[in-house]
Amino acid sequence: MQGENQLVELHVTGMHCNNCALSVHKMLEKKGYQNVFVSFANEEVKFTADKGLNVNNVIQDIEGLGFKVQQEEQGFVKEGFLGKIEHKFIFSLLFTLPLFLHMFLPFHWLHNPYVQLSLCLPVFVLGCAYFGKSAINSIKAGVPNMDVLIFVGSTSAFIYSIIGTLLGLGPNYMFYETTATIITLVLLGNVFEKRSVTQTTSAVKDLMKIQVDSAVRIVNGQAERVDINQLKIGDTLLVNEGDKIPTDGDIVWGDASVNESMLTGESIPVEKGKYDAVIGGTILERGSIRMLVTKVGNKTVLAQIIDLMKRAQAAKPPIQRLGDKVAAIFVPVVIGIALLTFVLAYFAFDIGFRQALLNAIAVMVISCPCAMGLATPTAVMVGLGRSAKQGVLIKGGDTVEEMTNLKYMVFDKTGTLSTGKFKIRDIKSELSDIETATLIHGLESYSNHPIAKSLVNAFANREKRKIVFTQVKEEKGLGIKAMDSEGHRYQIGSKQLVEDSKELGNYDVFLLRDDELVVRIAIDDEIKAGAKELVQTLKGQQIIPVILSGDRKEKCDALAASIGITEVYAEKLPHEKLELIESLKQGGKVAMVGDGINDGPALTTADVGVSLGDASQVAIQSAKVVLLNNDLQSITTLLKIGKHTLLTIKQNLFWAFFYNIFAIPLAAFGFLSPMLAALAMACSDVVVIGNSIRLKFKKL
Structure with missing residues (x-):
């Protein structure tokens, strides 16, 4: 018998790109843990496991990959000076500057190989501790990351220089400044990357600041x-x-x-x-x-x-699969290209061991799978953060992509295209005023439907008598069934309760007592502001608007005609709504917009469920998108942000791929030194993240 599951949440530092998160994710899945969630930006790891799990073993496994786990009970852990990436960079820079500047400064002692070794050694040791440990552990986990390339490149240059120093082979064998500069510039790139990623996650941090x-x-x-x-x-x-x-x-x-x-x-x-x-x-x-x-x-x-936002930012849109597949095989391929570069340069083109090695090192250093790993999550974080600040909660990066490929947008009528605030136009009752008010107010108070709420408000201040209902049951799409303490049976709801269509007239709500029709109510509803403009926007984007409602056909047709919708499905029960959604999905992606009360199954069945509802319903919504301000204009905002977020992802992936396709051949043919390659590699991450941050301020 399987034990009860527990949720484990850990704060993990040291993950600086998607590849790092991927290595943790794969390791946890190999261990058999379920519902694994890893966010490098928020430094969070969550998963479920059997009760009785020894969390310390998990912490050891994660730290074995080169990351640091900080447990809640530890409280604030004071880091050493080199604990922060900014301090690592400053430390490296202090030793690298004299090494790099020896080519320009007239100090002969800087040319001494042992002086250069003493300046390079602290930087190399720091690089081994930071990049080397991560590289070795990522290989063990089966997910080699960018640190493998940096470690192999800098170590090759350092070992070559050591051999040249010990054998006294002269300045042509001195690559100490190359070793130190590679490590320092990559650390600089990590500093930029960390600060940029912090900006992309500002939406979640802003929400957390709100907490009291x-x-x-x-x-x-x-x-x-x-x-x-x-x-x-x-x-x-x-x-x-x-x-x-x-x-x-x-x-x-x-x-x-x-x-x-x-x-x-x-x-x-x-x-x-x-x-x-x-x-x-x-x-x-x-x-x-x-x-x-x-x-x-x-x-x-x-x-x-906050939890929804964190999970949404980690959810991958389908477009990221390409980047993930490439990043997963990227490091072995680059090492292969570097070896091939060395072999061809040295043996086939006879350009000398020194230059062949420099070209191979440049190939490893210039390559940047991090840019590919950052391309999608950073854009998703900014896009979802921007939408959240405008009252639009998108529950995943995959939803962003689906929103840009819609064929149909299906609207519920009541509370969605209409205000959901009803006025009684006419009432015909066989009962006294007091009894009518008592029964309607009492029965409808058991429902959260907009019509029910409006009727409760309408009869709230009228004179009523006390009534006790012993049984009450709400049937979605039909109404309320109840029995009172005297044994009378009541039903209040839509026209499906009335068998004789002649008795319907121009009425909308019907009350039956002991199967006898006793009250008929006609109600009016207002069209919600912005409905007509939204329909025009959808048509302009080749999205077909559809009305799907349980309301009477005459009312649905009238509303559709007033706002420009031609495809109308009225008088549908919840299971019929499901069938229609499934039918429309055969022709393309379908978004369903509903009030989140009666439309739960349809919202779940649609490719994208969009719920208009008050904030108190957020936790129970089955939709992928929640519009907190209950405003149709938010759907236009949703479409715009979805479009521009996907565009940003495509731009990021293009630049990440283009950079490598263009830069690797330049390095292989000797047009880029390892130092220049390290600088270009650091800049590639900054370009991708900078383009994502641009989405935060971009005019949509």
Whole structure:
């Protein structure tokens, strides 16, 4: 019998590219762990394993690959001076500068081979510790990384120089400045890379800054400030004007204006009153409230958004598979090319051992699988971060690519293309006003459907009597079935409840008591702002808009005609919606846009499910995209960001491939020295990451 699984989360430092993350990922999968998630940018490793796993063994395996695991309980671990990549670069630079400048400075002692050896040795030892350990362990893991090329190249130059020094072969055998310069320039590239990647992950860091570390809790009428981790569900908190709301909860006293821009991108404050839900991290701009805690820790909306963002940034779009395949075989191929370069140069073209070796070293140093590994994740991070700041949560890099290849965009009607706020146009009842209000308000309060919510609000202030329902059941697409304490059976919902079509008239909601129709309600719904403009945008991008709704055909046709949609499927039950989505998928990629309440199965079945809903639903949405501000304009934003993110990925991959295709032959034919090759290699990463960062500010 398989044991219960546990989630293991580790903070791993030292991963500076996708190849590093890939080596950790493959090692963990070989060990048999499930749901492996590795993000080099966020320095996170997560996986599930059987209960009773010795985490220390896993830590040893990861550190055996050349990375460092920092456990939570260790707290802040003070690094030595050489613990940071910036300090490694400064240390190397101090020894490399005199070595490099000996060609230009009139100091004869700098030409002494033993002086050069003493200057080069500290840099070489540092390079072996940093690149060598990573290189050897990546080979053991079966995923050779860029460090193999750097280590082999710098070591070849160093060993050749040592032999020349010991045998007294003269200055033509001195490559100490080449060794030190290669290591120093690659470290410089890593510094640029680290700082650039930090910028690409700023969206997640910005969200994490929103989190509150303390709260004011009311205990026996007294206020006390406590750590956020001490809060429990059911605690009462005091939040005053200007404070951040500490966690998710419901207002039990007071009124306030709450700025929810960190979730929705909408800067206009939202008015909140008693029983309204509030989200942790939002700002109370006016008023003072007491709130009841409903969610804590990683169950809060903000915590789930942060986790969602981290996972989304690590999800690979299909276009990355090409880069991954090339990067996986790249290092062995480059070493093969370097050996071939040396053999041909020395034996076939007879250009001398020294120059042949320099050409081979230049080939290894110029090659940069890191640029290919960084091309996709950095663009995805920036694209997803930019969309999140505008209230659009995309749950994976693969979704970005799917959004750019859509053939159909299917819309639910109620709450999606329409506002979901209904007005009663007409009501015909066989019951008294009090009984009508009592039954409709009581029954519809059990549903979250927009029509139900509107009816509850409409009858909230009318006179009612008390009624007790002993059984209540909601059937998606039909309505509510219930029984009261006196044994009466009730059904309220759509026209599917009424067998005789003559009794429908121009009504939308029907109430039956003991199978007898007693109330008919006609309702009106408003078209949501921006619906017509969105349809025109979709048509301009050759995406076919479709209405798929359970509402009456006359209403769906009227709305479709007013906003320019010609393909309409009305009066569909949830299982019929699924069948239609499956049918449309035969003709191309399908996005389904719904309110996230009734449309869960259809959202999941579509290639891309897009949910318009309030922030409190984020954790339970089955969609791949969540529009936090409930605005159709966000779909246009989604399409634009998806298009430009994919374009950025393609540009990055082009430059990464083009760079290697162009640079390797130059190095092989001796047009690039190893030092110039190291500088060019460092620049290639910066170009790719810089292009990704450009997406953050680019006008869409």
